[in-house]
Amino acid sequence: MHTEHTEHTEHDWITTHLTADLLRGALDLERTEHGLLPHRLPARARAQNTNAQLAMAEAQPSGVRLAFRTAATAIELDTLRTKRDYAGFPPRPDGLYDLIVDGRPAGQAAGTGGNVLTVDLATWDGEVTPGPVGTVRFTGLDAGDKDVEIWLPHNETTELVALRTNAPVAPVSDRGRRVWLHHGSSISHGSDAASPTAIWPAIAASRGGVELINLGLGGSAMLDPFTARAMRDTPADLISVKMGINIVNQDAMRLRAFTPAVHGFLDTIREGHPDTPLLLVSPIHCAIHEDTPGPTAPDVSALGEGRLDFAAMGDPAEKAAGKLTLGVIRDELSRLVRQRAADDPNLHYLDGLELYGASDAAELPLPDHVHPDAATHRRIGERFGDLAFAEGGAFAERPRG
Incomplete structure (x- = not known):
């Protein structure tokens, strides 16, 4: 310099x-x-x-x-x-x-x-x-x-x-703060947040006193192996992966492919971070996809009125054939973490409904039926901070040595 x-x-x-x-x-x-x-x-x-x-x-x-x-x-x-x-x-x-x-x-x-x-x-x-x-x-x-x-x-x-x-x-010299590496969808990217420090991961990072590396990638939390390798190779003290909504949005996988892909994503991260606290977060509440598979598409009638809204284009009956909904994904991620936890005590699960559930949606609805507004970003960030960084949480401070 x-x-x-x-x-x-x-x-x-x-x-x-x-x-x-x-x-x-x-x-x-x-x-x-x-x-x-x-x-x-x-x-x-x-x-x-x-x-x-x-x-x-x-x-x-x-x-x-x-x-x-x-x-x-x-x-x-x-x-x-x-x-x-x-x-x-x-x-x-x-x-x-x-x-x-x-x-x-x-x-x-x-x-x-x-x-x-x-x-x-x-x-x-x-x-x-x-x-x-x-x-x-x-x-x-x-x-x-x-x-x-x-x-x-x-x-x-x-x-x-x-x-x-x-x-x-x-x-700036190293302040000795822990580094939190997070990956997620457009919600983690900050879609419709008020400003860059008002995206929910930034709010949570401030609350937890950590340095943020945000791999929230709009439309692109797709269990891509190259993203897992990037996370594997990035130094971090805390890691989280918020997964599910983009897989449903794009109707990208059936359950048969989804489960091994999640295992593979976590396995790759663990190659570089074998003991790092790793938090798997399931999707927040999204009414259009709770029980209806994707894909997601702009609502044509709303476009005609000059509004951008999204609608689910799948059929709930297709769940029987392995199509994914947010409910199916939450159940599978929870089961998967319980399975892996026997050999990986530093792997944790957070139900996205604890960050934003049906009662929150009634109070603070998603304006386009998919993305949170500024007030909801703040709520999600504060709740994540309180749940993950508090005593007993996945990212709680540990004694050194």
Whole structure:
């Protein structure tokens, strides 16, 4: 890392070269023509992927943040974002950058400029309209040395172009906090959360006092072997896997294939983390798929009214042929953990209905019948924090030595 002084009309700016030691939550960094693109899957995994949805999801920096120590009172970050919109719908809200100073919220800014990916919901094809580099600014910070984090938008691909401050920047030293590695679906990715620190894994991580690596991948928690290998090879003190909804959404497996795939996914993680606390989490309540198999598709009548809602397209009678519902998956994951626990005392199970159940759905319904809103993200994050990190929980602090 090096810094260089540049002239500016408002501040005596210092431009800091962006390097891996200033970033947390990414598994890989790609140098592009514009700057630095954080990835949440390593290059080997990306090379084995052929799915455009996963390619987009893993390049959206959910849980990724710049982290540095500085006395700066002003910060500018240039980025080139790619924002996703839907054809025929109003533009989606701009992605947000959350500023955290010494562990406390200290500001928020919306992204500007950038590319726009317009997706046709009828075909899921996308078209990119190029745009310019944008700048987010945070000013009026207290003087004096402080730990600063800038959480990148969880739902926009974000290339980091330049970091400017009016005082030198240094990497944050290891704070000795445990690292929590989590994998899940778009709900873990943060779909419809208010901001990057308001996705439920970030809320839970804050509650548990841990460092988050979030492999919540929208539409892509599919028991992919390359994701399991990425988790196997990533240093972590705590690991969780939230599994089920995407398998049902895409009608990707029958029970015959699902059970061995879960075993294989866990086996691969255990190759690199034989004794690490490992928590398997089943799906939260989703009324359309509790007893009805997938696939899931946009509700045509809602699209005609300008709303994005989802509907289950399967037939409950198909469960007899091995089609998966959320109820079937919860029963199977619970049984599987009980089976494995005899040889793996550090494997734990959390029923997703404890995070968000039918009574929660009556109070805080899923707006599009699949994804939680901001209030529900907070509820899930707080409950996960209380259940997993509390005394007796799967992630409770253990005596060292």
